[in-house]
Amino acid sequence: MIKIIKDAPGHLLIEIEVTEANLDNAEVFKSQVVELLDRNKKNIVIDFNRVEYIDSSFLGALVAILKHAMAQKLEVILTGMKRDVHDLLLLIRLDKVFKIYGNYDEAIIAL
């Protein structure tokens, strides 16, 4: 479901390995990222470059992860989103809640 690409001081870079982020994998995704937050106590940068479609169940999981991170004073940053996926987040105002960057290089400047 997710792959750890980089374990850097202060943050982890992970990649979502599925192209359809939906109800079938939302719960697994949430528990894996929550476990990473609890174990590493580091900010998390999530790379979406493989994701072509995201449904509301997965968005719910993403927001639950954000709330979990905020309670620990950690950040969740989203990068590499395809246009359709990014457009959906804009339409429902999740861009006001998440920090979203085009790629990892832009994201680490903000961290």
Place this chain on the structure above:
Amino acid sequence: MTTFTKKILLVDDNQLFLKMLSYAFKNAGFDCITAESGADALNILKTEIPDAVLSDYEMPWMNGLEFREELLADAALKDIPFIFLTHISDNELMVKGLGLQAVDYVLKDTPVNVIVSKLNNIIYTVQKQQELSKNELKKAAEALNVRSIPQSVPHVKGFAIDFWHQPYQDIPGGDFIDFIQADERRTFIVLGDIMGKKWMAWFFTFSFLSYVRAAVRFGALSGDYSVASILRKVNEVICLDDVLKDILSSLSLILIDNETQQISYSGAGDLPLLYYREKTRQLKQVASDGLLLGLFPDGRYTEQNIHLEDNDRLFIFTDGMTDFSAGNGKKSDYNQFMNNLEPFLTHNQSFKALEQEYFASSTSEKVDDCSIIQIYKVSRYD
């Protein structure tokens, strides 16, 4: 009822047997995934959920019983029907396996076509059982008169209101609609979408609906008809409700005042509404700025007035209308939905015609619950 291709996961360290079995299952119309070890299978199960697992018992590193134990420990996997494949007719092994809630045993020397029929029967029985339970649940909900979708539309002077709703795979889901007539003047229109699908989401629609109804009624009692103020109250309560922790919902809340003929609107993480002006024959987005209900105690809700001229229309809808299955996967495309809708409106199609010719005609491509409400400003001369 719609039929779906059954997906099966075959686990066996014997590649030849795996190939033979996989060939037979594919020929019988199954979607077949194979794994050569329990560890491989667990990896596959992280991204794919089959209708049944057929696993060898004797495998190196992790045998079938150990693999079964791993599945049982995972809430997302424990209920997938599990069948053991074994060379040996060993009573002790069977007892152990049944203790691990294996549905059945199949001896490996059973003819392949018999194995396929047996699996087919098991999946059919499990699905039938689930369907029966769902029907029971539906009947109970109907008996208690709990509905997340109304049966009729309200009559509001100066306007015609219509809606269309299609649950995903015919199972009630997270979309909810309500029409609340607060008094003789004011009608509230509610459209929400719990983030999630099917039964789990459906269950939570009632909690959200109860809070919205209560906030509207309490508001009316104190003379507060502000839609933004109602959303603020609903959101605050939801953020405090432990049962709804991690449950989020979008919500569009509309108030029609039949005396002033004004519409006011406030939204929580909902898709922009579409406003069709008869004069310009164009659709325009009407966006709100509030966050999803349950996200933060300060949801930043504001409201705006929407003025409809005669024959103008306002559409409020959930993301099921803009998500669809394309040739090589699923897609979410708000603009495409809007561009496809516009020509129907310029040809002055009635809502009934829109339902039949646009919304319902593409239901096979839908990937989520679909709900759309139309508010039509009736011409003074009609």
